[in-house]
Amino acid sequence: MHVTVIAPESAVFEGAADSVIAPAFDGEVGILPRHAPFMTLLGDGRLTVRQGEANHAFHVRGGFLQVVRDNVRVVAEHARAEE
Amino acid sequence: MAKPRELRRRIKSVENTRQITKTMEMVATSKLKRAQDRVIAARPYAAALAEIISDLHDPALVEQFPLLRRPKGGARRAAVVGITSNRGLCGAFNNNLIKEARARIKALEQEGAEVELHMIGRKGVGFFKYLGRPMAAEYRDITDRPTMDDATRVIDPLMERFAAGDLDVVEVVFAKFVSAMSTPATGFRVLPVDVERVERPEDSGAAANYILRPSAREIVGAVLPLYVRNAMYRALVETAASEQGARRTAMKNATDNAGDMIDNLRRSYNRARQGQITQEISEIVGGASALQG
Numbered sequence: 526m527h528v529t530v531i532a533p534e535s536a537v538f539e540g541a542a543d544s545v546i547a548p549a550f551d552g553e554v555g556i557l558p559r560h561a562p563f564m565t566l567l568g569d570g571r572l573t574v575r576q577g578e579a580n581h582a583f584h585v586r587g588g589f590l591q592v593v594r595d596n597v598r599v600v601a602e603h604a605r606a607e608e
Numbered sequence: 609m610a611k612p613r614e615l616r617r618r619i620k621s622v623e624n625t626r627q628i629t630k631t632m633e634m635v636a637t638s639k640l641k642r643a644q645d646r647v648i649a650a651r652p653y654a655a656a657l658a659e660i661i662s663d664l665h666d667p668a669l670v671e672q673f674p675l676l677r678r679p680k681g682g683a684r685r686a687a688v689v690g691i692t693s694n695r696g697l698c699g700a701f702n703n704n705l706i707k708e709a710r711a712r713i714k715a716l717e718q719e720g721a722e723v724e725l726h727m728i729g730r731k732g733v734g735f736f737k738y739l740g741r742p743m744a745a746e747y748r749d750i751t752d753r754p755t756m757d758d759a760t761r762v763i764d765p766l767m768e769r770f771a772a773g774d775l776d777v778v779e780v781v782f783a784k785f786v787s788a789m790s791t792p793a794t795g796f797r798v799l800p801v802d803v804e805r806v807e808r809p810e811d812s813g814a815a816a817n818y819i820l821r822p823s824a825r826e827i828v829g830a831v832l833p834l835y836v837r838n839a840m841y842r843a844l845v846e847t848a849a850s851e852q853g854a855r856r857t858a859m860k861n862a863t864d865n866a867g868d869m870i871d872n873l874r875r876s877y878n879r880a881r882q883g884q885i886t887q888e889i890s891e892i893v894g895g896a897s898a899l900q901g
Contacts, residue, residue, distance in 0.1 A: 531656055533756045533838055535649035549821065564660070565821040566830050588834065589660065589827060593818075600656040602756075602834060 526558040528574050528597045530583055532604040538574060538581060545597050546573040547590050554590070556597055563592040567601055582607040612884060615877040619870055626866035632697065633859035636852045639752065640788055643849035646753070647785055650838075650845055657835045664824045664831075665803045672825065675767070675801050675832045679776035686721040686777040687744070687766055688712050689798075691843060692732030693851040694748065699858035701783065701791070701851060702731040708793035709781040716777065728762065728844075752851065754844035756837070763798070763840040767833060770799045782843035783850035789857065791850035798839045801832055 528545055530538040545556040548570025556563070567588050574581040587602030670676045690709035692702045709725070709732070716723045724744040727733045733746045750758045769775045778799035783791045820827060 529652070531653045533650065533653045533841060534646070536652050551821070562818045563821075564664075564818045564827060566827055587830075589831060591656075591660065591818075598656060600653060600660075 526556075526560075526595045526597060528599070530572065530574070530585075530599045530601070530604055532601055537583060537604045537606060540574075540576065542574045542576045542597070544575045545599075546571075546575075547599060548572065548585065549590065556590075556592055558595060560592045560595075560597075562594075563590075565590050567599070571607065572599060572601075572604075612877055612880045615873055615880060619873045619877060622866050622869050622873065626863055626870065629859045629862040629866060633856055633863055636856040636859060640849065640852035640856055643752070643845070643852050644785075644788075646845050647842075647849050650842060654838050654842060657831060657838055660831055661801075661803060661828060661835060664820075664828050666824070667803075669825060669828075670803075673829060673832060674771035674773075675799060675836060676803065677770075677773075678800050682719050683716065683721040683776035685775050686716045686723045686779070687726060687775055688716065688723055689726045689762060689766070689778065689780045689840075689843075690728065690732050691780065691782045691847045692727070692729030692735075693847070694730045694750075694752070695851075696731060697858060698851055698855035699861075701854035701858075702729075702735075704793040705781060705783060705847075706732055706735050708795055712779055712781055712795045716779070721777065726762065726766070750844065752848045754841070754848055756841050759837055759841035759844055763837055767799065767836055775799070780840065780843045782847045783854075785846040785849045785853070788853035791853055796839070796843065798836055801836060 526542055526545075528538065528540060528542040529536060543558070547554050547556065548568045550566040550568045553570070554565065567585055567590055569586040570584070572583040572585045574583075583599075583601075583604050584607050585599065585601035585604045588600045588604075591598045591600070670678075688709060690705065692705050696702070713723045713725065725736065725741065726745040726747075727736055727743050728747040728750055730748050733743065733748060736743055745762075747758075747762065750762075763778075766775060766778050770778060777797065779795055779797050781793060781795050784794040785791055
């Protein structure tokens with residue numbers, strides 16, 4: 526599954542991943558490979574992209590998340606990598 | 609004929625000027641590169657927003673979104689956001705932007721609208737101050753590295769007033785970054801959002817049968833303001849890149865002209881120097897022959 530995290534000023538992350546946990550407007554959603562086409566608004570919180578053993582964490586606020594054909598696209602108004 | 613010493617002084621002075629313009633050209637070139645990167649980096653976000661709006665938008669719902677509302681019977685209150693640079697020495701760049709802004713204001717006024725002017729950049733603010741045209745807002749503190757926060761600060765109050773029905777049209781005048789050599793001043797209508805003209809990226813494929821949460825309507829409602837903010841941000845970033853491109857061209861021309869001028873001055877200087885030597889020799893020869901006589 527391919528994941529991109531896009532902020533207004535630039536793309537923040539792009540790569541393959543095993544799972545994504547995102548803060549939707551009404552609570553967290555987990556996305557695994559072969560998820561059905563899906564679109565939701567984002568709230569404010571922590572976005573985790575898991576890639577094998579590695580975790581990438583971002584703080585995101587606003588925007589939306591889109592899943593289509595095993596492509597996950599997180600388009601956030603604010604997105605910043607977390608340590 | 610000018611004295612050789614004077615000519616030498618002028619050559620020196622033009623050489624110094626050329627040194628400065630050449631340095632400015634190089635500075636502009638490196639800034640242009642970075643500004644250009646920012647323009648390119650902002651594209652995926654804009655493309656994603658455009659795609660989702662054109663995917664989910666339903667023409668039947670236009671009435672439900674305040675940001676799509678079209679003024680009935682023409683615009684009565686309009687806002688023009690003019691973008692210029694803070695610094696000069698970039699050729700006709702700011703003049704072109706100011707000219708386009710005035711053209712847009714005039715066009716809207718002829719449609720019968722009352723136009724308020726929001727000006728970004730010292731050059732534009734200075735010009736309209738000089739003209740004595742009141743401005744609804746002046747922004748002198750947006751740097752040549754504009755951020756999303758800058759865009760939000762400018763457009764959000766306008767967006768709110770538009771949604772409330774206080775404004776009918778909002779246009780932005782900016783320098784479109786076609787290439788470093790071509791940066792036409794362009795007027796763009798940000799509000800109302802013209803969904804038909806939202807550029808749809810090619811590769812997105814047919815709209816999938818999405819599970820939508822909360823609903824298509826609410827997603828479009830939430831994404832439209834992002835789209836407007838992004839349009840403003842892109843106008844700022846493109847203008848910043850265009851400014852560096854215009855400055856590079858202007859400084860390159862200045863450097864080339866200084867070079868031509870130095871060539872001409874050198875020629876005059878050599879001629880004057882040779883003339884002086886010839887004159888001195890003929891004076892000596894004349895003096896010697898007078899003594900011999």
